[in-house]
Amino acid sequence: MVLGCVIHGQGDLRVEELPEPEPGPGRAVVAVRYGGICGSDLHYHRHGGVGDFRLREPMLLGHEVVGTVVAYGDGATGPALGTPVAVHPATPCGVCPECADGRANVCRDTRYLGSAARFPHVQGGFASRIAVPAVQLRALPEGLEPRRAALAEPLSVALHAVRRAGDLAGRDVLVTGAGPIGCLTVAAARAAGAASITVTDLLPRALEFAAAAGATACVRADDPDDPNWPSDEVDVAIEASGVAAGLDTCLRRVRRGGAVVQLGMLPPGQSPFAGNLLVAREIDLRGAFRFHAEFDDALRLLAAEPSFDALISAVRPVREAAEAFGQAADRSQSCKVLLDFA
Ligand SMILES: [Zn+2]
Numbered sequence: 001m002v003l004g005c006v007i008h009g010q011g012d013l014r015v016e017e018l019p020e021p022e023p024g025p026g027r028a029v030v031a032v033r034y035g036g037i038c039g040s041d042l043h044y045h046r047h048g049g050v051g052d053f054r055l056r057e058p059m060l061l062g063h064e065v066v067g068t069v070v071a072y073g074d075g076a077t078g079p080a081l082g083t084p085v086a087v088h089p090a091t092p093c094g095v096c097p098e099c100a101d102g103r104a105n106v107c108r109d110t111r112y113l114g115s116a117a118r119f120p121h122v123q124g125g126f127a128s129r130i131a132v133p134a135v136q137l138r139a140l141p142e143g144l145e146p147r148r149a150a151l152a153e154p155l156s157v158a159l160h161a162v163r164r165a166g167d168l169a170g171r172d173v174l175v176t177g178a179g180p181i182g183c184l185t186v187a188a189a190r191a192a193g194a195a196s197i198t199v200t201d202l203l204p205r206a207l208e209f210a211a212a213a214g215a216t217a218c219v220r221a222d223d224p225d226d227p228n229w230p231s232d233e234v235d236v237a238i239e240a241s242g243v244a245a246g247l248d249t250c251l252r253r254v255r256r257g258g259a260v261v262q263l264g265m266l267p268p269g270q271s272p273f274a275g276n277l278l279v280a281r282e283i284d285l286r287g288a289f290r291f292h293a294e295f296d297d298a299l300r301l302l303a304a305e306p307s308f309d310a311l312i313s314a315v316r317p318v319r320e321a322a323e324a325f326g327q328a329a330d331r332s333q334s335c336k337v338l339l340d341f342a
């Protein structure tokens with residue numbers, strides 16, 4: 001029996017029986033073991049959409065999945081049957097100007113697991129068996145357990161944001177927002193050799209996760225007198241909270257000529273921010289969206305760093321998906337919550 005987590009509309013998440021997936025030409029069937037619940041999954045559940053993408057039909061959620069490859073369709077090749085794999089969630093078109101320019105993460109015709117960015121929506125990976133293009137499979141590196149490997153997708157997002165920020169070696173970095181993406185951005189900045197990494201959040205528990213990820217200073221975002229604010233301006237600020245106030249903090253705390261990377265997805269529509277700071281301080285404001293080649297880097301980094309396990313705060317069976325979603329949304333307690341499809 002194939003069980004999946006399907007979002008039917010705002011607040012309407014159902015665990016339901018799905019048809020057995022057929023591999024089909026060029027495709028592989030993966031027996032999914034773990035699926036990480038992402039902020040975007042939570043948004044589809046809570047708001048019926050994420051960013052400017054709205055749900056228009058039922059959609060299998062999930063794009064952070066690991067499992068075992070169990071079948072290939074005609075013409076499909078990849079890791080041997082039975083191999084533990086992570087699924088790269090993106091299938092860029094390969095021919096648009098962005099793909100040709102080496103920026104497949106912003107491909108104008110990409111297919112991304114569990115995303116309502118296009119219609120019909122691309123069905124996701126939160127099911128005990130899924131069929132995906134075989135080219136999306138990546139064998140797990142030696143020594144990487146599937147549980148930790150479930151962090152590969154959000155860590156790739158963080159690695160891409162760090163790449164967009166430029167060379168961080170010896171730099172002072174600020175990260176606003178200590179959700180799973182913020183914490184993984186801290187870890188990615190640390191791996192990139194940042195001299196200091198200050199992270200802000202409203203919630204003490206979130207800041208504890210950020211400290212476990214390698215933050216050198218943790219600050220209450222709503223307390224301007226917190227003694228842990230950096231005394232000097234930072235070289236680079238990465239906005240990972242997805243609220244305009246976070247972007248404002250980044251613009252005010254980065255040095256003249258520094259870089260601000262907007263990684264968090266802001267609310268739909270327009271966002272107010274202190275635009276004149278961009279001008280008067282010649283700040284480079286850049287967006288960071290998804291990732292592409294970073295997925296392989298993420299798997300290698302996860303294999304080398306057992307400390308990432310501290311960011312997985314709960315693992316729950318798929319039948320408890322509603323509770324798991326509630327838990328993942330409660331940032332006063334949780335960092336990354338995984339669904340177990342075994
Ligand atoms: Zn994600």
Ligand SMILES: [Zn+2]
Nearest residue numbers: 093096099107
């Ligand atoms: Zn493309």
